[in-house]
Amino acid sequence: MAIEKGDFIKINYTGKFNEGQIFDTTDEQLAKDNGIYNPRGVYGGDVVIVGSGHTIKGLDEDFIGKEVGYSGSITIAPEMAFGPHNPALVETVSVTKIKEQLGDQRPYPGMPIELNGKRGVISQVIGRRVRVDMNHALAGKEVEYEYTIEEKIEDKVAKAQGLLSLYTGMPEIEVEVTDDLIRIYTPIELGFNQRWIVSKMTIASELIDKLGIESLEFVERHPYVPEAVEEAPEATEAPAEDEEAEIEEE
Structure with a gap:
């Protein structure tokens, strides 16, 4: 079945400019080999909602009509990529x-x-x-993307986890989905994640809209950390009676 606007898909891609210089990729080894590896990034593929602006316009529009398993490349003009240089x-x-x-x-x-x-x-x-x-670093540049559509995601939990990973850079955040509620268990470290602070409400709106479930709640999960128990200092043993006698005789 052809990919349509609103579908959740998992893609792997590599973006290039200047006739082959790699600026972005979902391939971890390729990122390391080209000096663009981000230790806080998530590699192995991104989940995007087609037509929602999760990637540049020219690439986003190219997904429509393709089939799962499609692999190909596209050259994108600045106006459909990172914009003209202003x-x-x-x-x-x-x-x-x-x-x-x-x-x-x-x-x-x-x-x-x-x-x-x-x-x-x-x-x-x-x-x-x-x-x-203050233009984007690739403003005014023609770019090329090689990409593969790995799968179309139907499972609602996988959809939510994929979107959360895209926005936060954290893999497989725990999610529960029922007919009337999306519950997201947010790790404590997300409270210090700038991407999360900025995009939290956007994520909620997108999930409510795309999954067709009216209620969503974020639950902060704080792991139990037991209090440290101070160990009592070891008691000094009193010298034995015969040892005391020896000391006195000396």
Whole structure:
């Protein structure tokens, strides 16, 4: 059966630009070989909802009409990938404006920086001034994706776990699904996960909408940690009577 908008699918992919330079992949070894490995990333495939913007527009639209097991590649123009390069997102500022972020370092092209609440990179250093580009790193570039549609996911628990993994980077968060409730057991470490804090409500809305279940609850699970019991210091043994006698005689 052909893939349609709204389907949950698992895909494996590799993204390239500049005639073969790899910038993203679900293949762990390939990521390591190309210096883009993220130790906090989840490899082995991503679960996405077709047509929901979980990947770039050109790739998202290419899924529609394909069959499970399809493998192929697509070249995507900037307008359907990471957008055209916008000159309005490039600013030239004095080094003193970013001095606090620089610390003891000298500014250099490619250095990540934050300007006016936006993240960017220094694209050029001109004396005591720097040019900061806040466009996406691949803005204005044509990209190529090689991808395989591994499966169409029907199980509701697997759908929820796949979407949670996509947003949080954590595999197989515990989920229970009944006819009227989605219950997600969130590990304590998610409270420190910035991706989770930003996307929590988006995840809830998507799951309620796509699974057709009206209620969802997040349950924080805190593992029991027993209190440490201090051990009493070992008692010093009194010397035996004959030992005492020896000491006195000396």
